[in-house]
Amino acid sequence: EVQLVQSGAEVKKPGESLKISCKTSGYIFINYWIGWVRQMPGEGLEWMGMVYPADSDTRYSPSFEGQVTISSDKSITTAYLQWTSLKASDSAMYYCVRLGLRYTEDNWFDPWGQGTLLTVSS
Amino acid sequence: EIVMTQSPITLSVSPGEGATLSCRASQSVSSNLAWYQQKPGQAPRLLIYGASSKATGVPARFSGSGSGTEFTLTISSLRSEDFAIYYCQQYDNWPRFTFGPGTKVDIK
Numbered sequence: 493e494v495q496l497v498q499s500g501a502e503v504k505k506p507g508e509s510l511k512i513s514c515k516t517s518g519y520i521f522i523n524y525w526i527g528w529v530r531q532m533p534g535e536g537l538e539w540m541g542m543v544y545p546a547d548s549d550t551r552y553s554p555s556f557e558g559q560v561t562i563s564s565d566k567s568i569t570t571a572y573l574q575w576t577s578l579k580a581s582d583s584a585m586y587y588c589v590r591l592g593l594r595y596t597e598d599n600w601f602d603p604w605g606q607g608t609l610l611t612v613s614s
Numbered sequence: 615e616i617v618m619t620q621s622p623i624t625l626s627v628s629p630g631e632g633a634t635l636s637c638r639a640s641q642s643v644s645s646n647l648a649w650y651q652q653k654p655g656q657a658p659r660l661l662i663y664g665a666s667s668k669a670t671g672v673p674a675r676f677s678g679s680g681s682g683t684e685f686t687l688t689i690s691s692l693r694s695e696d697f698a699i700y701y702c703q704q705y706d707n708w709p710r711f712t713f714g715p716g717t718k719v720d721i722k
Contacts, residue, residue: 529658537650537658537701537713551709554615587657591705599705600648602660602669 494518496526496588496605503611504578511574512608514588521569522546525591525599528562528573531607532584540586543571544594578612585609616640616707618714620700626722627692635717637685637702646706649678649687652716653698661700662687689719697721 499513516526527542541552545564552562561574571588588605592598617640627633637647649662660669662678665685675690689696702714 536716537703539711539713542709553710597646597705597708598663599646599708599711600660600663601650601658601703602663604657604659607657 494590494603496590496603498586498588498605498608501609501611503613506577506579506612506614508578508612509574509576510578510610511572512586512610514571514573514605516569516571516590519590521564522566523593525594526564526571527589527591527601528560528571529587529589529601529604530556530584531587540573542591545569545571546594578610580612580614583610583612615710616643616704616712618702618704618712620702620714620717622717623715624718624720626720628722629694630691631722633689633692633696633719635687635689635700635719637680637687637714639683639685639704642682643704643706645681646704647678647680647685648703648705650701650703651696651698652701653695658701692719694721 495517497515522545525542528540530538540556543550543562543564564571585607589601619638621636645665647665650658652658666678677688699716699718701716
């Protein structure tokens with residue numbers, strides 16, 4: 493069974509840094525894109541970007557380019573989403589998702605992690 | 615960017631009735647369209663991919679159709695567990711995937 497298990501909820505102050513994680517299992521980690529989706533309180537879903545763990549190729553939505561860093565660690569089959577200086581507007585639920593194999597069009601999101609709730613407040 | 619729109623925003627349905635949800639893309643996405651269900655306090659779950667293929671474990675009462683710019687998710691006879699928000703998403707414009715704003719299906 494493919495599983496994505498995310499790190500726990502975080503409460504941070506503006507200006508702080510943070511790295512949240514998504515531990516995967518049940519499939520060959522390096523072969524599939526893995527991405528992140530943001531959901532602000534009471535709002536819809538926003539695509540942030542993804543990483544291809546085999547060679548760390550990373551692609552971002554224009555809305556999130558330069559705002560976050562997506563990475564992965566093949567040795568522990570884990571993906572990460574990182575901020576260097578948090579803002580209150582980063583408060584949201586963040587989901588990791590598995591996409592398809594490289595060079596395929598099978599890029600629906602399945603499965604989803606359980607979500608990591610980030611609260612940024614002074 | 616491909617803009618996805620969904621209608622209606624809210625759909626009030628009685629249990630046992632059917633529901634038809636619409637999704638439109640601002641340009642053709644071929645059949646590269648997925649539907650997700652999100653219940654309160656839960657992560658979204660894939661229902662449909664390739665516009666009409668059901669994900670593993672999805673009940674037969676759910677079906678998807680369409681191609682190009684017009685898509686439909688049909689729930690044939692709503693059960694209590696189907697009241698949720700449904701999002702469509704295009705994955706044709708790689709890597710700039712986009713979601714629709716969602717349709718909330720609630721109890722009439």
